Amino acid sequence: MKIIRFNNVRQSYPNGEGIQLADFSVGRGEFVFLVGPSGAGKSTILKLIIMAERPRSGTVEVGEYISSSIRPGQVPLLRRQIGMVFQDFRLLQDRNVYENVAFSLRVIGKSGAYIKKRVLRVLADVGISHKRYQMPQNLSGGEQQRVAIARAIVNEPLVVLADEPTGNLDPETAKDIMELLVKINIGGTAVLMATHNYHLVEQTGFRVLKIDAGVIRE
Amino acid sequence: MRLFIYSIVDGLSGLKRSGISSLLTILTICCSLVLLGAFYIIRQGLRENLQETRSRFVLEAFLLDAEPKDHETTGEKILHLAGVDSIEYVSKDDALARVRETFGDDYLALIEDNPLPASFHVVLQPSYVNRDSVARIVAAIAGVPGVEDVVYRATLIDLLNRYDRLVGAGFIIFGIALSILGFVLISNNIRLTIEAKRDIIETMELVGASRGLIVGPLLIQAMIEGGLGALFAGIVLSVLVQVGTIFIPVLSPVTAATIGVLVLVGILFGFLGSFNALGWRIRY
Ligand SMILES: Nc1ncnc2c1ncn2[C@@H]1O[C@H](COP(=O)(O)OP(=O)(O)O)[C@@H](O)[C@H]1O
Numbered sequence: 001m002k003i004i005r006f007n008n009v010r011q012s013y014p015n016g017e018g019i020q021l022a023d024f025s026v027g028r029g030e031f032v033f034l035v036g037p038s039g040a041g042k043s044t045i046l047k048l049i050i051m052a053e054r055p056r057s058g059t060v061e062v063g064e065y066i067s068s069s070i071r072p073g074q075v076p077l078l079r080r081q082i083g084m085v086f087q088d089f090r091l092l093q094d095r096n097v098y099e100n101v102a103f104s105l106r107v108i109g110k111s112g113a114y115i116k117k118r119v120l121r122v123l124a125d126v127g128i129s130h131k132r133y134q135m136p137q138n139l140s141g142g143e144q145q146r147v148a149i150a151r152a153i154v155n156e157p158l159v160v161l162a163d164e165p166t167g168n169l170d171p172e173t174a175k176d177i178m179e180l181l182v183k184i185n186i187g188g189t190a191v192l193m194a195t196h197n198y199h200l201v202e203q204t205g206f207r208v209l210k211i212d213a214g215v216i217r218e
Numbered sequence: 219m220r221l222f223i224y225s226i227v228d229g230l231s232g233l234k235r236s237g238i239s240s241l242l243t244i245l246t247i248c249c250s251l252v253l254l255g256a257f258y259i260i261r262q263g264l265r266e267n268l269q270e271t272r273s274r275f276v277l278e279a280f281l282l283d284a285e286p287k288d289h290e291t292t293g294e295k296i297l298h299l300a301g302v303d304s305i306e307y308v309s310k311d312d313a314l315a316r317v318r319e320t321f322g323d324d325y326l327a328l329i330e331d332n333p334l335p336a337s338f339h340v341v342l343q344p345s346y347v348n349r350d351s352v353a354r355i356v357a358a359i360a361g362v363p364g365v366e367d368v369v370y371r372a373t374l375i376d377l378l379n380r381y382d383r384l385v386g387a388g389f390i391i392f393g394i395a396l397s398i399l400g401f402v403l404i405s406n407n408i409r410l411t412i413e414a415k416r417d418i419i420e421t422m423e424l425v426g427a428s429r430g431l432i433v434g435p436l437l438i439q440a441m442i443e444g445g446l447g448a449l450f451a452g453i454v455l456s457v458l459v460q461v462g463t464i465f466i467p468v469l470s471p472v473t474a475a476t477i478g479v480l481v482l483v484g485i486l487f488g489f490l491g492s493f494n495a496l497g498w499r500i501r502y
């Protein structure tokens with residue numbers, strides 16, 4: 001069962017860069033690395049998955065949605081099945097840790113009681129419960145990334161997309177975050193992690209998708 | 219329903235989160251509405267004053283000498299003319315008494331016979347007190363049998379007319395200009411607030427927030443800011459009017475109803491302002 005499928009996708013920009021050909025899929029519960037140097041097009045692939053961009057040619061399938069036929073109103077629905085983690089964390093700076101994570105559940109209209117129970121649970125899972133009333137700007141990078149991961153998994157998505165999630169972290173913290181993502185994967189959630197760090201990938205034994213001169217194939 | 223409650227709760231906490239910028243929006247709305255309100259109150263005061271002046275405007279219809287019964291018939295006819303509000307009969311003796319009152323006894327002591335004619339003081343309905351209607355009514359009264367001559371202060375009519383045009387068209391144009399100015403100020407202010415939240419809005423879109431969930435709280439927040447700004451404007455205005463009446467006695471006091479209307483206008487401004495500012499920002 002595939003949850004993400006790229007069918008002969010081309011997404012090159014006017015300057016000639018970007019994705020020349022992407023043709024691959026990601027299965028349920030898989031852990032996949034997407035590797036390539038800076039500018040290779042990793043973020044572009046992730047943007048195509050959340051349908052922030054539509055491909056020039058080919059199609060992207062995510063869950064029940066297809067890039068060629070998805071309506072704008074369905075894009076939020078698609079994104080609720082995807083957890084996003086970024087290099088720069090992207091927390092909502094105007095609310096505390098708890099509210100940042102709760103927001104993903106408010107988005108899908110969960111009840112207050114459920115939200116409270118679930119958010120506290122997930123914050124504990126990622127090891128950040130004790131900072132739940134802190135504002136994001138008062139947290140270290142590693143802590144912010146934990147909050148971002150909590151937000152990504154709180155509504156039990158099909159897949160977590162992580163775009164260089166360890167890029168802004170020191171090696172020790174990066175290792176913790178990696179372990180956390182692996183733990184999430186063991187729990188059954190697929191993870192697609194983009195990184196330019198081959199070194200990080202080599203040790204794990206997970207599946208690797210390489211972007212080579214703008215081309216990704218199985 | 220849940221979205222609605224969430225919007226209100228989050229809109230309220232949005233006030234706190236936005237802090238200074240919220241305060242600025244409230245202040246902008248307050249200032250705009252004080253300006254608009256002051257303008258409206260002055261206009262209203264002038265109008266009332268004008269209306270009052272109109273109701274005091276009288277025509278004097280001098281009568282030919284005749285039996286009191288004939289005068290009565292003449293009066294009846296005048297009273298039935300379109301635009302006439304009321305009439306007051308001033309007999310020859312009354313007229314004499316009034317002159318005495320004004321100039322003293324000695325002045326008339328020389329004259330043995332009372333030369334003053336009886337007359338009707340004709341009060342018009344206020345809306346008829348303008349040059350054209352007055353001319354028409356004067357002609358009509360002059361045509362009533364038993365009336366010798368009709369006298370009125372034409373200059374006052376001209377003055378009223380000029381004043382009227384000012385309070386009418388001139389003020390409306392000025393008021394619209396002021397409203398647009400206020401709206402642009404408020405809208406810009408809200409746009410800045412929202413622009414500052416650009417990253418937050420983008421992140422919300424990324425985690426799958428629908429348009430309503432993003433826009434709802436922002437709209438509610440702006441409406442609350444609008445309402446609060448208007449309430450403060452109402453308070454400022456009532457104080458200003460209290461002080462102002464000392465210098466300009468025509469101002470009428472700010473009532474609860476006026477403040478109510480003001481608050482509604484403020485909420486509307488907040489709503490339209492943020493709607494205007496948001497339209498292009500949210501993609502879906
Ligand atoms: N919207 C865009 N318009 C034009 N060029 C773009 C756009 N987005 C990305 N690119 C270019 O496409 C290439 C791939 O970008 P990106 O996917 O961000 O790479 P990576 O994440 O692997 O570093 C880069 O050369 C980048 O400059």
Ligand SMILES: [Mg+2]
Binds near residue numbers: 042043044163
């Ligand atoms: Mg990138």
